[in-house]
Amino acid sequence: EAGVAQSPRYKIIEKRQSVAFWCNPISGHATLYWYQQILGQGPKLLIQFQNNGVVDDSQLPKDRFSAERLKGVDSTLKIQPAKLEDSAVYLCASSNRRTSNTEAFFGQGTRLTVV
């Protein structure tokens, strides 16, 4: 079974530029998450989708971050304009959750460096 795919693996941009990340979850997984992991910290949930609807985006900085999951399959996360503090690893995860005890499967992440 293929895992969660993310691209690109690495990205370096200048501040105030825009960037987009792509995620393809495990086939059949209805729930998709985007996390931000700053160096030395635990992953912080940015947004959670159930199919193509947003379940939780309370920690998403909506003035600069946006995410969509068209057709309920793959997803993109965009930052515009980027700030230095956005430097982090952006993790995508998916789960086939019908209850809260279902594990989430993670992709390798995209390491973003804003200079």
Place this chain on the structure above:
Amino acid sequence: GNSVTQMEGPVTLSEEAFLTINCTYTATGYPSLFWYVQYPGEGLQLLLKATKADDKGSNKGFEATYRKETTSFHLEKGSVQVSDSAVYFCASSWGKLQFGAGTQVVVTP
């Protein structure tokens, strides 16, 4: 909402030593609890989980017991190996999956 607190690292120990990483949670209900591990250069992967009070999760010699009375889910391993060097994350799920800050474990030969 729910949150997770785990002990700070790094934790450095010798091969075959006993490992404990403390984790406590706060939640309005009874969340499912998880330990994830991140090996150097790799992504997050599930190590073990427990879904209700008194459940014990186990995998690869690691164990953790869901203690409702102390709201804890401490990770233990009786004899660590160099290959266990990684960052370990405690997580809880009550509507959304929340992670602790992570504990780096370094095992020396």
